[in-house]
Amino acid sequence: MDAHIYIHIPFCLSKCRYCAFSSVVSKDIPEERYISALLKEAALCRERGIFPSGLIETLYIGGGTPTLVTPSNIKRLIDGLRGIWSFSESAEVSVEANPVTLDANYVIELKKTGITRVSMGVQTFSSRLLSYLGRIHTPERSIQSFRYLREAGFDNINIDLIFGIPIEKQEELDADLDWIEMLEPEHVSAYLLEHEPGTWFADVTPCDEDSVIGFFSKIEDRLRGMGFIHYEISNYARPGFKCRHNLAYWKYRPYLGLGASAVSCVREGTRWRNIKDPYEYMVRIEKNISPVEYVDNFSADEILFEKRFLSLRTAQGIDIHDMPKNVPPSLFNIKGSRAVLTKEGMLVSDEIFSML
Ligand code: SF4
Numbered sequence: 001m002d003a004h005i006y007i008h009i010p011f012c013l014s015k016c017r018y019c020a021f022s023s024v025v026s027k028d029i030p031e032e033r034y035i036s037a038l039l040k041e042a043a044l045c046r047e048r049g050i051f052p053s054g055l056i057e058t059l060y061i062g063g064g065t066p067t068l069v070t071p072s073n074i075k076r077l078i079d080g081l082r083g084i085w086s087f088s089e090s091a092e093v094s095v096e097a098n099p100v101t102l103d104a105n106y107v108i109e110l111k112k113t114g115i116t117r118v119s120m121g122v123q124t125f126s127s128r129l130l131s132y133l134g135r136i137h138t139p140e141r142s143i144q145s146f147r148y149l150r151e152a153g154f155d156n157i158n159i160d161l162i163f164g165i166p167i168e169k170q171e172e173l174d175a176d177l178d179w180i181e182m183l184e185p186e187h188v189s190a191y192l193l194e195h196e197p198g199t200w201f202a203d204v205t206p207c208d209e210d211s212v213i214g215f216f217s218k219i220e221d222r223l224r225g226m227g228f229i230h231y232e233i234s235n236y237a238r239p240g241f242k243c244r245h246n247l248a249y250w251k252y253r254p255y256l257g258l259g260a261s262a263v264s265c266v267r268e269g270t271r272w273r274n275i276k277d278p279y280e281y282m283v284r285i286e287k288n289i290s291p292v293e294y295v296d297n298f299s300a301d302e303i304l305f306e307k308r309f310l311s312l313r314t315a316q317g318i319d320i321h322d323m324p325k326n327v328p329p330s331l332f333n334i335k336g337s338r339a340v341l342t343k344e345g346m347l348v349s350d351e352i353f354s355m356l
Helices: 031-047 071-084 104-111 127-133 139-152 170-183 209-225 244-250 278-286 300-312 343-347 349-354
Strands: 002-009 055-063 086-097 117-123 157-163 187-192 229-232 235-237 255-258 263-267 270-274 292-297 332-335 338-341
Touching: 002 031, 002 244, 031 071, 031 255, 031 278, 055 071, 055 244, 071 086, 071 104, 086 244, 104 139, 117 127, 117 139, 139 157, 139 170, 157 170, 157 209, 170 209, 187 209, 209 229, 209 343, 244 300, 255 270, 300 349, 338 343, 343 349
Parallel strands: 002 055, 002 255, 055 086, 086 117, 117 157, 157 187
Antiparallel strands: 187 235, 229 235, 255 263, 263 270, 270 292, 332 338
């Protein structure tokens, strides 16, 4: 059976205004100790029988800011995991990168670690919007970092974009898409800005609905025009470059999360989450205490709902018999026995999901 691993690196150089992810701001991260704790947790999971015969198809190192970790420790982590589980020969090994942490030397070393895919948190190429979002990098840094990655030989790069920023102008989105056209990444993730509770944006009035629809339509039209396949509500890939790790989540495949605040679902119906504080996480692992803080069990109905919900987000869609009754058929494309959301359907997907 295929198996998937997520690693959480919970450290960042500063906190972005919109961010609700679990991360600690630190310039001096305890990377040796944290990587050792990750490898120890992995070995304990293996001893407990997790993925006994599974072949690791994807490994995703996310955060936080994983590229705060030196390439030598990223290599130690990947090599260590390869010593604990068998990896598929074509395993996808991704890392999230903050443009501000990359330079020519870093990416050359990163290429030697076994990383096959880099997901870069560009968000926008507008310096005005970057500072409004509380990002510390500049558009020039994103462009330069992307070029460093290409020169180092990375041939599978994702660019993350955020749209629907309350002060965003149409011409700023156009410029973002112009840069995508020039840089030619293999993959683009375009997320609507979320105004999460507890963040600076929580009390800011969101972008109006008409603008969001306009932004979404522009992104979809332009990226499709560039040859991208729109394979999930927020994700676009060139042929052959869908993110296999995220596809595994959407297909409800088993995944193990390692590290502070990482979530695991290695058996259908049970999900657990590790403790969020990275320092407490390390202490627990060092003292052989389980880092798991929270376990959730799901009923058969809840599992069914989640499977439909995840599948409907993707170009896979759902079985036509599972289509919600009260939704206008025009919001679905029927492909054989599958019902897939149209662009208009994606724009009201939250309402459709609530009827599943
Ligand atoms: S770099 Fe990413 S994880 Fe870190 S604070 Fe910003 S959005 Fe959050």
